[in-house]
Amino acid sequence: MMALSRETLVSALLLVLLVAIPVAATMAGEPFYVTLATRIAILALAAVGLNIALGLGGLVSFGHAAFFGLGGYVAGIFATHAFNGEPLPFGIAATTSMPVIWLSAMALCGLVALPIGAISLRTSGVYFIMITLAFAQMIYYFAVSWPSYGGEDGLSIYVRNGFPGLNTAQPLPYFLLCLGVLMAGLVLFQLIKGSRFGTALEASRQNPTRLAAVGIAPFGIRLVAFAVSAMVTGLAGALFADLNRFVSPSMLSWHMSGELIVLIILGGKGRLFGPLAGAMVYVLFEYALGGITERWQFFLGLILLGVVLFARGGLLGLLAGKARHG
Amino acid sequence: MAEPVLQLSDLRKNFGALKATDGVSLDLRQGEIHALIGPNGAGKSTLIHQICGSIRPDSGIIRFLGEDMAGLDMAARVRKGLGRSFQISSLAPEFSALRNVMLAVQARQGSSFRFLRPVASDGSLTGPAMAMLERVGLEARAKVPAAELSHGERRQLEIAIALALGPKAFLFDEPMAGLGPEGSKRLTGFLDGLRHEAPILLVEHDMDAVFALADRISVLVYGRIIATGTVAEIRSDPEVRRAYLGDAA
Numbered sequence: 407m408m409a410l411s412r413e414t415l416v417s418a419l420l421l422v423l424l425v426a427i428p429v430a431a432t433m434a435g436e437p438f439y440v441t442l443a444t445r446i447a448i449l450a451l452a453a454v455g456l457n458i459a460l461g462l463g464g465l466v467s468f469g470h471a472a473f474f475g476l477g478g479y480v481a482g483i484f485a486t487h488a489f490n491g492e493p494l495p496f497g498i499a500a501t502t503s504m505p506v507i508w509l510s511a512m513a514l515c516g517l518v519a520l521p522i523g524a525i526s527l528r529t530s531g532v533y534f535i536m537i538t539l540a541f542a543q544m545i546y547y548f549a550v551s552w553p554s555y556g557g558e559d560g561l562s563i564y565v566r567n568g569f570p571g572l573n574t575a576q577p578l579p580y581f582l583l584c585l586g587v588l589m590a591g592l593v594l595f596q597l598i599k600g601s602r603f604g605t606a607l608e609a610s611r612q613n614p615t616r617l618a619a620v621g622i623a624p625f626g627i628r629l630v631a632f633a634v635s636a637m638v639t640g641l642a643g644a645l646f647a648d649l650n651r652f653v654s655p656s657m658l659s660w661h662m663s664g665e666l667i668v669l670i671i672l673g674g675k676g677r678l679f680g681p682l683a684g685a686m687v688y689v690l691f692e693y694a695l696g697g698i699t700e701r702w703q704f705f706l707g708l709i710l711l712g713v714v715l716f717a718r719g720g721l722l723g724l725l726a727g728k729a730r731h732g
Numbered sequence: 733m734a735e736p737v738l739q740l741s742d743l744r745k746n747f748g749a750l751k752a753t754d755g756v757s758l759d760l761r762q763g764e765i766h767a768l769i770g771p772n773g774a775g776k777s778t779l780i781h782q783i784c785g786s787i788r789p790d791s792g793i794i795r796f797l798g799e800d801m802a803g804l805d806m807a808a809r810v811r812k813g814l815g816r817s818f819q820i821s822s823l824a825p826e827f828s829a830l831r832n833v834m835l836a837v838q839a840r841q842g843s844s845f846r847f848l849r850p851v852a853s854d855g856s857l858t859g860p861a862m863a864m865l866e867r868v869g870l871e872a873r874a875k876v877p878a879a880e881l882s883h884g885e886r887r888q889l890e891i892a893i894a895l896a897l898g899p900k901a902f903l904f905d906e907p908m909a910g911l912g913p914e915g916s917k918r919l920t921g922f923l924d925g926l927r928h929e930a931p932i933l934l935v936e937h938d939m940d941a942v943f944a945l946a947d948r949i950s951v952l953v954y955g956r957i958i959a960t961g962t963v964a965e966i967r968s969d970p971e972v973r974r975a976y977l978g979d980a981a
Contacts, residue, residue, distance in 0.1 A: 600850040602838045602857075605827075609835055612824040616832075619784075619822065620839040620897060621810035627844065 413726035417679035420686065425585065432578045440577035441649070446682075446689045447584040448645045453669040453681030454591045455638030460667065461676030462599060463631045464611030468663050469522070469538030472545045473636040475658030476518060477511040477643025479549065482561040482653035484510070489564055504569040504583075504648070508641055515640030516633045518545075523632035527625055539660055546658040560654025567648050574648070584645050588682075591638055596678050598634070607631050639666070668706075672713055674720025683721045735798055736761050737901045737931050738783070738814075743792030745778055745955075752778040753789065754955035760901060765923065765932045767942045770952035771976050776935050777819065779952065780905050783933075784816055785809045797900060810839075815899025815930070819906045821886040825879035829870055829889050832878055833861035836896035864892040868922070884915050891922070901931050908938040920944055943967070951976060 424443060431439035452474050459465040484507050487493065487500030494500050501507070526537040550558045565575070572579045598604045609617045610624040617624050647653040656662065665688070673684030688706065695702035717724040736759035745753040752775045760766045770776055781787035783794060785806040794801045801809055810816070823832050834857045838844060841856070851857050865871045868888040873881060878889060887907060894902060907923070908916045920941045923932060927947075936942050942949065943963050950960040953975045959966060966972055 597848045597850070600852060601848055602844050602846045602851055604847075605831065605835055605838065605851055606844040609824045609827070612826055613822060615806075615818075616822050616824055617835070618806040619810060619816055619818070620836040620893065621807050622835075622839045622844050623805065623807040630845065 411726070413677070413679075413722060416722060416726045417682075420679055420682055424682070424686070428578060428581045437577040440581050442689060442693060444577070444581040444584050444649055446685045447581065447588045448642050448649060449665075449669060449689065450682040450685035451584070451588045451591045451645065452639045452642035453666050453673070453685060454588070454595050455635050455640075455642060456666045457635075457670050457676065457681050458595060458598060458607075458638065459632050459635035460670055461680065462604060462611065463607045463628055463635075465527075465628060465632060465635075466535050466667070467526075467538045467632070467635070468535045468660065468667070469526075469540075469542030470636070470639050470666050471658050471660065471662035472522070472542035473515040473519065473640040474643040474646065474662055474666070475545065475549065475653070475655070476515055477640035477645075478647035478653035478657045479555065479561070479643075480511040480514055480640075481507050481567060481644040481647040482563055483555060485563040485565070485567055485648075486555070486561060502565070502567045504567050504574070504644075507567055508587075508644055511640045511644040512637040515636045515643075519633040519636030520629065523629045523636075527628050527632065539663065542658065542660060542663055546655055546660075549655040549658055556654070558655060560652055560656075563647060563651040563653070566651055580649070584649070587641065587645060591641075592678060592682075594638070599678070603627070603630070668710060670720075672710060672720055674722035677720065677722050680720050680722050687721060734762055737797060738933065739793075739795040740779075740783070741793045741795070743779070743782060743794065744790045745782060745787065746790055751955045753782065753792075756792070756952070756955070756957055758950055758957060758960070760931050760933050762931055763927060764947040765927045765934055765945045767934045767936060767946035767949045768952060769936065769939075769942060769949060769976065774952045775955040776952055777905075778955075780816075780819075780903065780935060783903060784814070810897065810899075811842075813898075813900030814903060815894040815897040815901070816903040817887075817890040817894050817905060817907055819909065819935075821883075821890055823878040823886060823889060823893075826877055828875050828877055829865060829881060829885075829892075830858065830861055830874040832889060833864050833892050833896050834858060836893045837861050837864075840897050861896060864896045865889075867895060868892045869918075883910050884912070887911060887915075887919075891919075895926075899930055901933065902926065903933045905935045906937060907934070908936055908941050916941055 428440040428443040456470045459467050484500055485502055488502045522541045526534055529537055555561050568574055569583055572583055574580045606617060606622050606627045610627050614624040643657060669681055669684035669688055672687055674680035691702055691706050695705055713720055719728060738760040740756055740758045743753050743756045756779060768776060778787060782789045785804055796812055796814060834851060837857050837860045865874050868891050870885060870888050870892060873885055908919060911919060916938055923945055946963055948960060948962060949966040950957050951972050958975060959969045959972050
């Protein structure tokens with residue numbers, strides 16, 4: 407039998423916890439914990455998306471909230487138009503069907519990410535961080551100043567969008583749906599990481615000159631990675647809006663971008679389950695300490711400081727040891 | 733005579749008042765090793781950068797296989813068949829030696845936008861990559877991350893990557909640097925056979941290696957080629973002796 411690595415064991419344990427808690431909570435009649443677990447799964451998915459750009463490609467995007475929020479607004483706008491019985495602009499039929507909404511959110515995020523990436527990727531380092539931030543802020547202020555979709559107040563989704571064969575209004579089915587999407591995102595991440603594209607992408611992070619010297623231009627690889635990354639984060643945004651039945655510009659804000667980065671650094675960047683580990687710790691802190699003090703982020707900051715100083719591989723690195731490449 | 737594989741015509745590059753490349757013309761012919769020597773600061777690196785596409789010349793033409801390379805970036809030149817090694821080893825440090833070579837194999841196959849199939853079990857990548865590691869004698873270290881290889885092993889890996897590209901010309905920038913006498917001797921023997929696969933433009937300080945290998949030598953001093961000729965011609969050239977070789981010849 408193949409020996410399981412510690413990272414695999416720790417990852418499996420995280421997954422079991424993520425599934426067991428909401429199931430137990432449902433049986434105990436505590437739906438709040440199901441919502442908490444759903445929040446973890448969705449934030450983890452958003453961070454899995456960012457992890458493609460940041461973890462594999464070394465592209466520190468400080469603007470991924472743009473895609474998270476755009477995905478959220480796609481869900482919100484579809485739901486609002488469907489609720490009011492109005493078609494969308496360009497004659498697109500409004501729907502409350504999640505698969506259609508998800509595909510639309512991903513398509514939109516991919517399309518928006520291409521020009522943002524094409525411009526941002528001409529820079530690197532701090533400039534890349536600042537340009538991605540600037541683009542996200544532009545979209546943020548656009549949403550704030552667009553009254554037809556709630557502007558600053560945001561947009562409510564009166565009835566959660568539906569998925570064929572599932573009662574998404576119930577907490578547990580919706581959690582399981584989000585879990586399924588998260589798993590799909592994780593599978594995608596792992597496939598990309600092991601593929602030719604992933605090899606080139608990781609090489610572009612480690613040594614772009616080396617990549618160019620075998621005849622692969624880093625720019626194209628990074629641009630595609632940025633777009634794929636944005637699409638996954640956008641999908642998570644659509645799920646997040648449906649979870650809260652609400653979408654507002656705060657999903658687009660730079661706080662959100664920072665939060666996604668924190669999730670990855672906390673959990674272990676470039677690692678398959680890093681985002682999930684990060685999201686679990688983050689949400690548990692938010693819940694457990696948030697009830698005691700408004701300044702729970704201070705304590706999260708301390709942990710983050712510890713991770714950055716003493717455990718570069720994140721919490722997963724701490725628990726499972728150094729990552730090895732094939 | 734057949735057209736040269738690589739041809740530089742009156743290449744010029746100034747950095748302010750410094751003439752780093754001052755009217756360099758040079759060619760690399762099929763089947764030869766053409767050594768480029770010169771003292772430190774002669775402009776060898778600047779010249780290499782222009783050939784590879786990381787520095788744009790102020791004027792002059794670089795032709796590779798008859799085609800003007802102006803406007804092509806580094807990656808595009810490599811795809812045309814210009815394989816290079818770096819003066820200071822430039823590898824993907826976290827990847828194993830094998831995966832470093834696999835990257836070159838996949839680049840040669842022209843297929844980096846494949847997202848799903850795992851490379852680890854892809855025989856069309858691992859097979860040729862392993863063969864290249866065997867050619868340079870690094871097969872026992874295939875699974876070791878590049879960062880953990882010794883200096884000499886990293887130099888070997890650089891060569892294996894260049895081989896895996898199946899280039900039409902090699903550009904080796906001080907491949908012997910830091911190898912020690914034993915390593916230099918082995919690499920000299922290896923390069924000797926390699927010239928029949930593709931011609932080599934060799935920048936090297938190790939004069940034993942240069943004299944043993946070169947079909948022709950060009951001497952670069954202050955951005956100018958002061959002499960080009962066979963080993964015997966260069967060794968007996970009074971200007972070269974004065975400017976560079978000194979007692980070594």
